[in-house]
Amino acid sequence: MTILAFDFMRRGLIAALLVGFAAPSIGTFLVQRRLSLTGDGIGHVAFTGVGLGVLLRTSPVLTAVVVSILGAVLIEVVRERAQASGDVALALLFYGGLAGGSILIKLAGGTNSALGGYLFGSLSSVSSGDLAVIVTLSLVVLATMLVFLRELFAVCQDEDVAHVSGLPVRFLNLLVAVGAAVTVTVAMRTVGLLLVSALMVVPVATVQLLSRSFRGTLYGACLLGAVMSVGGLVLSYYADVPPGGSIVVLSLTGFLVAAIAASVRKRVVR
Amino acid sequence: MSVFDLQHGTVVLGGRRILEEVSVTVDEGEFVAILGANGSGKTTLVRTLVGLNPLEAGTLTVFGTPLARFREWPRLGYVPQRLSVGGGVPATVGEVVASGRTGRLSRFRRFSRDDRAAVAHALEDVGLSDRAGDPVATLSGGQQQRVLIARALAGEPEVLVLDEPTAGVDADSQDTLAGALGHLSNNGGSVVLVAHELGPLAGLIGRAVVLSHGQVQSDGPPPQPEGHHAAPGHVHVHPHADEQPPSTFGLDR
Ligand SMILES: Nc1ncnc2c1ncn2[C@@H]1O[C@H](COP(=O)(O)OP(=O)(O)O)[C@@H](O)[C@H]1O
Numbered sequence: 001m002t003i004l005a006f007d008f009m010r011r012g013l014i015a016a017l018l019v020g021f022a023a024p025s026i027g028t029f030l031v032q033r034r035l036s037l038t039g040d041g042i043g044h045v046a047f048t049g050v051g052l053g054v055l056l057r058t059s060p061v062l063t064a065v066v067v068s069i070l071g072a073v074l075i076e077v078v079r080e081r082a083q084a085s086g087d088v089a090l091a092l093l094f095y096g097g098l099a100g101g102s103i104l105i106k107l108a109g110g111t112n113s114a115l116g117g118y119l120f121g122s123l124s125s126v127s128s129g130d131l132a133v134i135v136t137l138s139l140v141v142l143a144t145m146l147v148f149l150r151e152l153f154a155v156c157q158d159e160d161v162a163h164v165s166g167l168p169v170r171f172l173n174l175l176v177a178v179g180a181a182v183t184v185t186v187a188m189r190t191v192g193l194l195l196v197s198a199l200m201v202v203p204v205a206t207v208q209l210l211s212r213s214f215r216g217t218l219y220g221a222c223l224l225g226a227v228m229s230v231g232g233l234v235l236s237y238y239a240d241v242p243p244g245g246s247i248v249v250l251s252l253t254g255f256l257v258a259a260i261a262a263s264v265r266k267r268v269v270r
Numbered sequence: 271m272s273v274f275d276l277q278h279g280t281v282v283l284g285g286r287r288i289l290e291e292v293s294v295t296v297d298e299g300e301f302v303a304i305l306g307a308n309g310s311g312k313t314t315l316v317r318t319l320v321g322l323n324p325l326e327a328g329t330l331t332v333f334g335t336p337l338a339r340f341r342e343w344p345r346l347g348y349v350p351q352r353l354s355v356g357g358g359v360p361a362t363v364g365e366v367v368a369s370g371r372t373g374r375l376s377r378f379r380r381f382s383r384d385d386r387a388a389v390a391h392a393l394e395d396v397g398l399s400d401r402a403g404d405p406v407a408t409l410s411g412g413q414q415q416r417v418l419i420a421r422a423l424a425g426e427p428e429v430l431v432l433d434e435p436t437a438g439v440d441a442d443s444q445d446t447l448a449g450a451l452g453h454l455s456n457n458g459g460s461v462v463l464v465a466h467e468l469g470p471l472a473g474l475i476g477r478a479v480v481l482s483h484g485q486v487q488s489d490g491p492p493p494q495p496e497g498h499h500a501a502p503g504h505v506h507v508h509p510h511a512d513e514q515p516p517s518t519f520g521l522d523r
């Protein structure tokens with residue numbers, strides 16, 4: 001395997017593996033609440049964080065974490081108060097995030113290719129410092145989801161009933177929001193900010209075509225996410241395309257296969 | 271002791287006064303029906319009782335404790351007004367019902383034998399034991415309504431608050447529901463039931479609170495079916511009966 005001969009590839013593969021596990025673990029709860037596009041929103045907002053990091057000459061991952069957590073909390077507050085205008089408020093936040101990032105990066109003298117790396121992922125960009133951050137944060141996200149699994153399921157299933165059960169609903173909602181924000185920044189190097197949401201949502205959408213239970217969907221999606229993430233990264237190395245693109249195309253292909261399998265199964269059962 | 275004691279409760283939602291000076295008390299072991307036309311404030315009232323709507327004015331105690339200081343949530347069971355179980359990810363009947371125990375469990379404790387027994391019992395109560403492994407989405411509307419009730423029962427509450435659990439539910443499910451609620455009531459539990467059509471539940475009701483335009487119109491013995499409509503299944507509140515006195519209940523079928 002010549003692919004493993006390069007340090008940056010080894011780092012990239014480890015990052016892809018962990019991100020592949022972590023992203024669908026958050027994604028399952030977003031899909032459960034029908035908030036599949038939240039990850040996209042946070043990705044847009046995180047872009048401003050990246051721009052800020054480049055401008056301030058500090059680690060863009062760090063500033064992206066901070067800004068996207070702020071964005072995710074803001075999105076959650078808007079969701080909680082959601083009236084008819086909630087949808088528009090979110091849209092404004094998304095556009096602002098993307099526009100802010102593009103301006104800040106240009107102000108800092110960044111190049112278009114650096115910009116593309118953040119938006120669509122880049123193979124060579126995971127430094128060993130980045131890897132330490134990615135590994136730590138992915139494990140924290142996964143552990144948190146596991147510890148709060150039961151409560152998160154109850155809250156995402158029915159918020160009112162969770163309230164009356166005495167669960168800390170607002171805390172749990174913020175946990176999902178912050179978890180999503182952390183996952184977005186962790187996945188930024190490999191899949192890129194514009195495609196990170198796909199890694200959260202597509203494995204869940206795929207597995208739920210074939211599974212019956214919530215647990216089955218959650219664990220299946222994490223496994224599938226890891227396979228697709230690593231597979232897509234390898235593909236990007238050999239095909240010389242941005243990893244975000246190959247990971248998502250591979251995931252979507254998996255979705256198509258599962259959709260066909262599900263419809264065949266339905267016909268056979270009938 | 272009273273389970274719920276709401277005195278002069280006023281609730282404002284979206285800038286509108288939805289409940290105006292409503293006083294309702296539910297004592298332990300009582301089976302109280304909340305009746306009234308669509309939009310009369312039934313849902314708002316029960317949501318207020320379980321702490322989901324803030325009070326603009328008035329006082330509310332739950333099991334003798336002012337709501338703000340109330341912490342014994344597992345004593346309450348709540349079945350919201352829903353058409354289906356919901357959620358974007360598949361879940362089995364067993365998983366949804368088991369989630370009703372979450373409020374009783376501490377974060378790191380595993381699901382114990384007692385928990386499993388409570389879930390099995392709740393499923394049995396609503397007649398869905400054989401469906402525990404099925405995805406909720408494959409059940410009929412009436413069966414999903416029963417899943418919501420089983421979820422509340424799984425928490426082994428002392429009082430069960432149900433918001434129109436019989437709306438659009440088949441006769442079979444209504445009978446099962448009547449059985450489950452009768453069982454809870456016979457074991458000393460309290461029930462607050464919002465209903466629009468009582469059906470087979472009529473015989474269980476001890477008291478009826480009738481709402482009209484966000485105020486209590488009457489509070490007393492349940493409306494008696496009259497004449498040849500005397501069968502309990504015929505107690506019926508017409509959706510637009512808001513302006514009429516409660517004595518006409520049961521006459522429109
Ligand atoms: N969140 C809300 N904001 C504004 N108005 C509301 C809200 N919820 C309910 N209402 C209004 O309050 C009135 C009573 O509603 P509700 O309690 O749902 O009645 P019922 O359950 O008896 O049909 C209705 O006119 C309804 O439109």
Ligand SMILES: [Mg+2]
Binds near residue numbers: 314351
């Ligand atoms: Mg209602």
